[in-house]
Amino acid sequence: MTGKPLNPRGTKYDKWTFPVFEMGVVGRARYEYTTGQALGRFLAGLKEGKILGTVCDKCGRVFVPPRMYCSYCFREVDRWIEVKDEGVVVTAVMSYIAADRSRLKEPVAVGVVKLDVPGYKFDDHFFPGLMHYLCGFSEDDVKSMRAFGARVKARWKPPEKRTGSITDIECFEAVRP
């Protein structure tokens, strides 16, 4: 096969004098993301300690995170609904690394929470759900999958510290009976 590998042993290139040209990203570029109609209201709800979703009455889907349209019926959603800030864990993992691949000092549990909506029942195929940190679960709770199906409830930041962000919820915490 063709091509020349620089580091056949997988050594970090900067220990070697290789022809590499390094450059950072341009200036101190930052993004300012639009929150949009649906997520804008969702974030405002979080600031008030509420989790808001939207409903399509045609197919009965409840969207959390909310959308302004139902992508299945391809029509505008009919209304907003306040969903419960509790639900069950559908999947859980234990992260030992940060976004930049460095090792974390303490591992963190993360997962997807299927949220309760009064008057609605959901199967596994479509449900209102959020990814978030899970707290109150040990490494063993996650590794043994005991965390699956566990009931959790949002642990909110105090109102004065909320900024209108998904991080206004610190984590979803295990509900101990």
Place this chain on the structure above:
Amino acid sequence: MTGRNLNFKHRVAVVGAGLTLFRSRMLETPQELAWLAAKQALDEAGLTLKDIDCVVIGSAPDAFDGVHMKGEYLADGAGGVKKPTVRVFVGGATGVFVPIAAWWHVASGLCKKVLAVAEEKMSHAAKPHTQYVFRYIWDPIVEKPLNPNLIWIFAMEMHRYMHKCGVKKEDIALVSVKNKRNACGHPSAQLCMPNVTVDDVLKSEVLVWPVQLLDISPTSDGAAAVVLASEEEARRITDTPVWVKGIGWTLDTTHWTNRDLAYPEYVRRAAEMAYRMAGIDNPRKQIDVAEPYDPFDYKELHHMEGLGLAKKCEAPVLTREGVTQRDGDLPINPSGGLLGVGNPIAAAGLMKVAEIFWQIRGEAGARQVKKPVYTGLAQAWGDLMQAGTVIVMGI
């Protein structure tokens, strides 16, 4: 070619393939890598660039190579200058999407001979780590503020699959062991590990439980290329054209927290489309060899089930019984896959297509499967568990 609700002018064949080495860091620039693969594919087909009517380029996020408009940038090395040239991109599914796009160029009658090239140079995104540029895949409002690592979602999918199907880590590790051993027959391979064991996988660094270091493919640089031609041209070029029998692709929603991760619906739908076109109604019996996308070991199992090569939750059983070994009844990833050969994203998917091409021609050398091969399949997957791309090829 017959098929329900499909209408096209020309049958399409693959007539040549090329690959570079896959390594964690290559000396060549992305353009040079594209050229190396493209030139080899042309040589193998006995063609020169003058014979090529149109060019299709595939490459994953610009952020890896660190060059915006990567298609335009690669065109020079990929043979696309002063020709109708297009770049396609569906994340990790890109590699198989490249020959799909090349197929519709030829099947429509628009172009007779198409050069399809895929390239990725992940090592350019060096600091702090290649994984860091994946943060732009997450939803900027509801996910990115949680400071996620992309491996999170794969770990969540893997764990959900393990939970729903009652699969043990030991069974999943068998896939990694098989593919890293298979890779020793591949001249491009980055991770040939002839003596790797299940124990090695289970003792490797834990990244995001249940994902450990040897459960994942490496970051890689590399390029791959194939030449596609219409039936008339293909018969002139070679005595052994490999026909594209079926193609399929689908995209699911980016809102992955609203759906079950235990079963890859996006792959099932893409496979159904390809099977309908290829006249396949029992893939387990009619597919002789398959290269499902395996950036993680569980993904091979997951995708086998989505492709209908195993029933739901059955893929780990077939793996344990040795059915998926190179000399088994249904060889899966005889190339060594992404886990063994390496994962230069778009190029890795096209490497699988090249592998099926060589397997069907009986030119896979040390990797040639024992059973006779009439029909093979390659599949890739990408984005937030969303994109499925499938190609069925045969004699």
